[in-house]
Amino acid sequence: MEKDSQLNSDLADELDVARKRISQLEDLVGRCAATEETLLQSNEILHTLIDASPVAVINLDPQGRVLMWNKAAETTFGWQANEAIGSFNPIVPEDRKVEFEKIRELAMQGPLTGIEIKRRKKDGSPIDLSLSTAAISDPKGVITGYIAMFLDISARKKAEEELERSHSRLEELVRERTSELRQANEKLSKYSEELESSNRGLEQFAYMASHDLQAPLLAIATNLKMFLRRYREKLDEGTEKFLSDAVDSAIRMQNFIRGLLAYSRTGTRELELKRTDSALALDTALGNLASMIKETGAVITRDKLPVLHTDPSQLPHIFQNLIGNAIKFHGNGPPRAHVSANKQTDPGTGKKVWVFSVKDNGIGIPPEAKDVIFDIFKRLKSGGRYPGAGIGLATCKRIIERLGGSIRVESEAGKGSVFYFHLPAGDE
Ligand code: ADP
Numbered sequence: 001m002e003k004d005s006q007l008n009s010d011l012a013d014e015l016d017v018a019r020k021r022i023s024q025l026e027d028l029v030g031r032c033a034a035t036e037e038t039l040l041q042s043n044e045i046l047h048t049l050i051d052a053s054p055v056a057v058i059n060l061d062p063q064g065r066v067l068m069w070n071k072a073a074e075t076t077f078g079w080q081a082n083e084a085i086g087s088f089n090p091i092v093p094e095d096r097k098v099e100f101e102k103i104r105e106l107a108m109q110g111p112l113t114g115i116e117i118k119r120r121k122k123d124g125s126p127i128d129l130s131l132s133t134a135a136i137s138d139p140k141g142v143i144t145g146y147i148a149m150f151l152d153i154s155a156r157k158k159a160e161e162e163l164e165r166s167h168s169r170l171e172e173l174v175r176e177r178t179s180e181l182r183q184a185n186e187k188l189s190k191y192s193e194e195l196e197s198s199n200r201g202l203e204q205f206a207y208m209a210s211h212d213l214q215a216p217l218l219a220i221a222t223n224l225k226m227f228l229r230r231y232r233e234k235l236d237e238g239t240e241k242f243l244s245d246a247v248d249s250a251i252r253m254q255n256f257i258r259g260l261l262a263y264s265r266t267g268t269r270e271l272e273l274k275r276t277d278s279a280l281a282l283d284t285a286l287g288n289l290a291s292m293i294k295e296t297g298a299v300i301t302r303d304k305l306p307v308l309h310t311d312p313s314q315l316p317h318i319f320q321n322l323i324g325n326a327i328k329f330h331g332n333g334p335p336r337a338h339v340s341a342n343k344q345t346d347p348g349t350g351k352k353v354w355v356f357s358v359k360d361n362g363i364g365i366p367p368e369a370k371d372v373i374f375d376i377f378k379r380l381k382s383g384g385r386y387p388g389a390g391i392g393l394a395t396c397k398r399i400i401e402r403l404g405g406s407i408r409v410e411s412e413a414g415k416g417s418v419f420y421f422h423l424p425a426g427d428e
Contacts, residue, residue, distance in 0.1 A: 056150040059136070064088055064104050067145060076152055078122030091119045107133035107146040116153070128157040203264045210261040217257065221250035252387065259391035262317065263376065266398045271311045273426065278356070279305040281315035282339060288320050289327070296335050298327045303340035308354050309426020314399045319358070321392040322419050326360035328386060331414070336361045343425060352425040353405065359418040365411040374407065396421070 050057050050068070056076040059068035065088055069081040077084075077091050084090055092100040096119070106112055112133045119127050130151040137143045224247045232240065279302070286293065286300060293300065300323060319339070326337035341356045365373060365380065372378045376394035379386075393407075400407045404424045411417035 056152075058084070058089070058148050058150075059145060060089060060104070060148060061145040062108060062143065064100070066090075073150070076121075076127070076150060077119070090122070093120050103131070103133070104146075107148065108135055108143050110135065116157075126154075127152060128154045199267075203267050206260055206264040210257040210264065213257050214254065214261070217250055217254050221247055221254060224250065255387075256389040256391070259389045259395070263391050263395045263398065266314070266317075266395055266402065271402060272313070273309055273311055275307060276310045276312040276315055277305075277307045278315060278341065278354075281312065282319050284316040285319035285323060288316070289324055292324065292327055296327050296330065298330070298335040298337065301336075301338045303338075305339065305341050305356075306343070306354055306425075308423060310403055310423050314403065318396050318399055318421065321396045322358040325392060326358060326362055326417075328388065329360075329362040329381075329417075331361060331363050331416070333361065344422070346422070353422040354425050355420055355422045357418050357420050359416065361416045364413040364415050365409060365417050366413045367411075370409055370411070373409070 051071045053070060054072055056073035057068070057070045058066055058073050061067055065086065066084045069079070069084040073084070074080050079090050089100065096117075099117070103112070103115065103117075112131065115131045117129050117131050119129055121127055130153045132149045132151075133146050134149075135143050135146045224243060228235075228240070228243050228247065235243070282302060282305060292298070323337050323339075327335045337358060337360045339356065339358050341354050344353055344355050345351070346353045369380055373380065374393050374397045377390040378394075379388060379390040397407050400421050400423065405422045407419065407421040409417055409419050
């Protein structure tokens, strides 16, 4: 009896334990089901995400067979998922098989990013892609395949190629232009050499011609004058006028030749720079102009003039031309000219220069003629009251530029002119 009751109690305990285990198992089954549902949900989310992705994503097994092919892969490559899954990667053309094998091997070892590859779509059209991969392994760590993600970079590639083409075209153009420029430069320096030598020749010719012409002209003028003096009483009025005109023409011609000679000499003569008193140079010029000054009653005044380092034989020519013009192109009153000088710093070179000015009360120069008057043979008034050959200012300009300076004029028609020229001060 006692034995029976002990047995019953043991059985009841065991039953209790069994019930507890069943309840635990039921609990476990319940939790497993929940986990499975969560897993299924995650899987669903993952698939939705992959399908919604704008990036073409495919999953390949270790041999390269397609296991998964998302929607973006369908639009990118043209093959539908059901055509691609189960087969070998359809986007790899025959000539890219070796490259694909290499990528496959590397992708199974570790992630790859941004590899640029070329593939063909189902319709045969080419496509440029940027490929990134990630290997997939099972819970035991065994690699079971890999995911490949493709970004269509055809537009960027096209733009890059276009840029490359433009760049090459630009380089080609630059090369062409540089060579054209070089050729033009070579031609130019050849021309300038030829020009220089022809200029030298011309200068020599002008010098020789004017030098050789002087003597016969002088003889003509002198003989005509003597003839006139000796036979004046025997000549009728008309013949005397012809002969006087001929003498005038010969004198004009002589002056012209003298001017030309002076001009050509300024280009050929060696410069001799030394301590030069500009006041003495002005005295020389005024001495040469003495008869003109006397005839016209011109008054020439001056400020204190400097000593500078320049060619002493050239400075009187400049003063003589400028003051000669101031007297020649005078207005209604008696001619007046004033010479002054002041020291300045040349803004271009930073060196000290003497700026001379010759101011007159003459007829003035219209603004549009301010530059042309320095060209040879350029005259604003000709013959009659204002004789000349249009060589004086061109000679001044040439001398001054050879001495390292420049010349300009400030004037207003009818209100007189101021000619400014500067020369390097040197080591006065
Ligand atoms: P030329 O005196 O022989 O005519 P220049 O070369 O000395 O030649 O001068 C050129 C021209 O510039 C002159 O014909 C004249 O028209 C003008 N010119 C020069 N200096 C003056 C001046 N001081 N006043 C007015 N015009 C001038």
